[in-house]
Amino acid sequence: MSDTSPKTARDEWGTRFGFLMAMIGGMVGAGNIWRFPYVMGDNGGGAFVLAFLTLLFLLAVPGLMAEVALGRYTNKGVIGAFRDVVGRGGMVGFGVVVLLVNIALMSYYSPLIGWTLYYAVHSLLFTFTAPGFEAQAFMDSFFANPALMIALHTVVMGSIAAILALGIRRGVERIVVYAVPALVISLVIMAIRGLTLPGASEGIAFTFGVQWEYLIASETWIAALGQALFSTGLGWGIALTVGSYLREYDDVPLGGGVFTAIGESSIAILATLAIFPVVFAVGVEPDAGTGLAFVSLVQVFPEIPLGGLVAILFFAGFFLATFTSGLLITEVSVTTVSEETRLSRTQTVLAVCGGIWLLGLPSAYSTEVLDFLDFVFGNWGLPLATLAIIGIIGWVLGPERLRVLTVNRNAGIHIGTWWNPVIKYVIPAVMLFIMGYFAWENFREPEMIAGMLVLVLFPLIGYAIMSLVEGRRDTTDTAGVTGGDD
Amino acid sequence: MALSAEVLGMLAFTLLAFWGVSLWALTRTLRQESRKVDILEQQDRMDTYSPEALAELREWIEDHPNDPLADRARAQYNECVDVVTQTDRHFYDWSDADINRLERL
Numbered sequence: 001m002s003d004t005s006p007k008t009a010r011d012e013w014g015t016r017f018g019f020l021m022a023m024i025g026g027m028v029g030a031g032n033i034w035r036f037p038y039v040m041g042d043n044g045g046g047a048f049v050l051a052f053l054t055l056l057f058l059l060a061v062p063g064l065m066a067e068v069a070l071g072r073y074t075n076k077g078v079i080g081a082f083r084d085v086v087g088r089g090g091m092v093g094f095g096v097v098v099l100l101v102n103i104a105l106m107s108y109y110s111p112l113i114g115w116t117l118y119y120a121v122h123s124l125l126f127t128f129t130a131p132g133f134e135a136q137a138f139m140d141s142f143f144a145n146p147a148l149m150i151a152l153h154t155v156v157m158g159s160i161a162a163i164l165a166l167g168i169r170r171g172v173e174r175i176v177v178y179a180v181p182a183l184v185i186s187l188v189i190m191a192i193r194g195l196t197l198p199g200a201s202e203g204i205a206f207t208f209g210v211q212w213e214y215l216i217a218s219e220t221w222i223a224a225l226g227q228a229l230f231s232t233g234l235g236w237g238i239a240l241t242v243g244s245y246l247r248e249y250d251d252v253p254l255g256g257g258v259f260t261a262i263g264e265s266s267i268a269i270l271a272t273l274a275i276f277p278v279v280f281a282v283g284v285e286p287d288a289g290t291g292l293a294f295v296s297l298v299q300v301f302p303e304i305p306l307g308g309l310v311a312i313l314f315f316a317g318f319f320l321a322t323f324t325s326g327l328l329i330t331e332v333s334v335t336t337v338s339e340e341t342r343l344s345r346t347q348t349v350l351a352v353c354g355g356i357w358l359l360g361l362p363s364a365y366s367t368e369v370l371d372f373l374d375f376v377f378g379n380w381g382l383p384l385a386t387l388a389i390i391g392i393i394g395w396v397l398g399p400e401r402l403r404v405l406t407v408n409r410n411a412g413i414h415i416g417t418w419w420n421p422v423i424k425y426v427i428p429a430v431m432l433f434i435m436g437y438f439a440w441e442n443f444r445e446p447e448m449i450a451g452m453l454v455l456v457l458f459p460l461i462g463y464a465i466m467s468l469v470e471g472r473r474d475t476t477d478t479a480g481v482t483g484g485d486d
Numbered sequence: 487m488a489l490s491a492e493v494l495g496m497l498a499f500t501l502l503a504f505w506g507v508s509l510w511a512l513t514r515t516l517r518q519e520s521r522k523v524d525i526l527e528q529q530d531r532m533d534t535y536s537p538e539a540l541a542e543l544r545e546w547i548e549d550h551p552n553d554p555l556a557d558r559a560r561a562q563y564n565e566c567v568d569v570v571t572q573t574d575r576h577f578y579d580w581s582d583a584d585i586n587r588l589e590r591l
Contacts, residue, residue: 016519020512046496053503201487208497209490249522249532251515259511266504401555404546405562408539412518481554 010075011168012245018173020255020263022242023068025176026328027233027264028183028321030112036227036268037275038288041207043223044214051215051224052265059225059430060232060261062422063386064239065407065415066393068256071243073406077336078237078389079466081244085397087480088470093462094388095336098237100458101377101385102332103352105236107359108373109329110160113322114152114364118142119294120315128301129308135298139290146365153364154357156323160330161353165346168245172327179320184267186317187274193310194277203280207272225434230378231268232261233325235386235431237332244335254412267321274314278304293318330356372447379438380451384458387431394424396482518577525575535566536578540588547591564590 013019040048074081082095127133142148163171194200214220233239243256275297279286282303284296297314301307330352338348363370393402399420407415435455442448489497525532535543540563547559567588570580 016516020515046492046500049496049500049503199487201489204489204497205487205493208493208500210492210496249526249534251518254511254518255515259508259515262504262511263508266508269500269504400546401553404539404543405555405559408536408542409534409562411536411539412515414536414538 010245012247013250014169014173015177016250016255018169018177019242019246019250020259021176021180022172022328023239023256023260024263024267025180025324026238026242027231027260027325028180028267029109029231029233029325030116030318030322031227031231032264032268033271033275033318033321034290034293035288036231037207037272038286038292039223039227040272041276041286043220044211044217045206045208046210047212047214048220048224049208051221052227055221055224055228056232056261056265058422059427060228060234061257062419063234063390063427064232064260065253065257065419066399066402066423067235067239067389068243068246068260069252069402069406070389070393070397071240072246072250072252073402075244077241077244077339078332079336080339081240082388082392083470083480085392085481087482090463090467090470092470093464093466094392094459096462096465097388097458098385099333099336100462101381102237102329103356103359104373104377104381106326106329106333106356108363108370108377109322109326110156110356110360111149111153111364111370113156113319113326114149115142115290115294116315116319116322117156118148118152119298120312120319123308123311123315126308126311128298128311133298133302135295138298139294143367149364150361153360156326157353157357157360159323160327161349163327164331164334164353165349167345168331172331175327176324179324183317183320183324184270186313186320187267187270190274190310190313190317191270191277193304193306194274194281197277197281197304199281199283200277203276203278203286204273206280206286207276222437225430227268228265229386229430229434230382232264234427235389236329236382237336237385237389238328240389241332241335242328249410251410251412252407253415258413278310372450375447376450376454379442379447380435381454381458383431383435384455387428387435390423390427390431394428396480399423401481522577525577528575529573531569531573533566533570533573533576533578533580534562537580537584540566544591560591 013022070081070085074084076084078098079092079095083092086092122128127138128135163175165171166174194203239256239260243252246252275292276286278300279292279296282300284299286292287296298311301311304310333352333356334345334348337343337352338345341348343351363373393399400417403415403417403419407419439448439451442451522532543559543563547556547563550556553559567590570576570585571588
């Protein structure tokens with residue numbers, strides 16, 4: 001925002017519950033529902049749970065505390081937060097990197113939300129339990145219909161724009177306080193239905209059986225690492241943005257760290273209990289991704305008593321999980337662009353959602369484009385954003401400064417000095433490892449080349465934009481607070 | 487198919503480790519919120535640091551007197567000291583000995 005432009009006071013969460021549900025709503029997405037159960041069962045079940053839990057407490061909980069605290073410390077969106085820490089200049093461009101990654105992420109996530117909306121609508125029409133229904137043919141014809149995909153993408157972005165235009169308290173909070181509990185309730189009912197089916201125990205044995213040898217396999221830890229970091233949305237700017245709307249006496253570490261990381265993972269555990277007992281009870285092959293949600297499960301519903309209602313619960317829950325994530329991912333850009341320009345919130349929402357809609361057209365048109373972008377941004381774009389956010393906290397602001405000034409202020413639990421090396425060394429090292437690992441795994445593949453372009457071009461573009469923009473602005477304020485020496 | 491004790495044990499552990507911790511965190515933070523609201527309805531200000539956290543803040547200020555954020559830190563420290571010494575109800579557990587030891591910076 002221009003320093004002289006008059007804008008009304010910053011919005012804030014109306015209730016503590018609203019903030020907590022926004023955090024969960026932002027982090028719980030498709031991965032919790034259609035990826036986690038299979039990854040867990042495929043990587044040693046209980047052994048995977050132990051690895052995942054360890055990494056959640058080691059990385060995700062402290063990392064989310066840091067990100068929420070940065071938002072609370074600055075009370076600004078991503079670019080404003082970076083400017084407050086590094087001072088005016090090209091380095092603010094790393095905030096632009098986070099913004100660009102979020103826009104790119106949402107451009108292909110919106111068509112995916114459209115898929116869940118389409119299946120939710122068909123569950124309400126009892127399409128999946130109709131005589132002669134063929135799951136594979138239904139999905140194939142859906143994916144082969146670009147006009148329908150684009151229409152759904154348009155409906156999704158239009159709905160998100162309508163909610164975001166109402167603001168944080170009247171828009172986002174009003175939706176998430178109902179949507180997240182509704183998601184949990186729908187999965188609980190589905191789990192009860194699944195667990196009471198004959199043969200459901202095989203699904204439990206597949207996912208919760210302990211294969212201890214997996215605990216010493218590197219693949220288990222890599223899978224757990226990916227799940228712990230990507231599922232919790234650490235470093236994507238969502239936690240920073242949500243945290244920037246906290247009220248004066250709100251806590252950061254208990255709600256923003258522990259509850260968010262463990263709570264959102266609990267929904268993945270619940271999804272496992274809701275999905276796999278049903279899948280195994282009917283004898284369908286367990287799977288992940290579209291194969292699980294749109295083929296395996298859809299084949300299951302006609303086979304079980306009250307299957308039509310279970311289908312409604314599942315797809316309504318699935319849609320809510322993806323939609324609330326889309327809402328919060330888009331809010332990252334809306335908050336930042338609104339602060340950095342003279343546009344009103346409504347104008348910003350229209351500009352951001354319009355831009356994302358336009359950029360999302362190729363992904364809506366072709367699932368190959370969507371898969372490509374998902375792979376590139378999942379493996380390199382998102383870790384780059386995480387590295388940028390955790391990097392400025394760890395190496396510029398300094399974790400000890402943030403800990404004593406913000407993390408432990410009004411805190412529900414006390415965070416000790418153990419937190420500092422995790423933020424400064426462990427998380428950045430892990431993010432570098434992840435990017436390097438995926439580059440090595442996909443060496444010379446087109447995805448890897450695109451990923452390297454993202455790693456090089458996004459920071460360069462961000463630096464160039466902010467050097468230009470900041471050079472034109474008055475430089476009498478904001479010197480930054482570099483020099484954190486812990 | 488009967489589930490083995492190991493599978494049931496892991497299921498119970500997983501539910502406790504995830505849902506147990508989540509529900510504990512949710513309940514604790516919402517209870518703390520109601521206590522904060524209750525305190526703020528009676529007085530317009532509230533202590534912002536626990537005794538341990540305030541001591542750490544003081545130590546940091548003394549160790550970094552020329553830090554660009556030292557003034558902000560001092561203001562936050564003094565604000566908390568003022569509230570603790572001037573108000574009757576506190577959010578954190580402050581003993582009389584803790585309060586008597588407090589000094590503005």
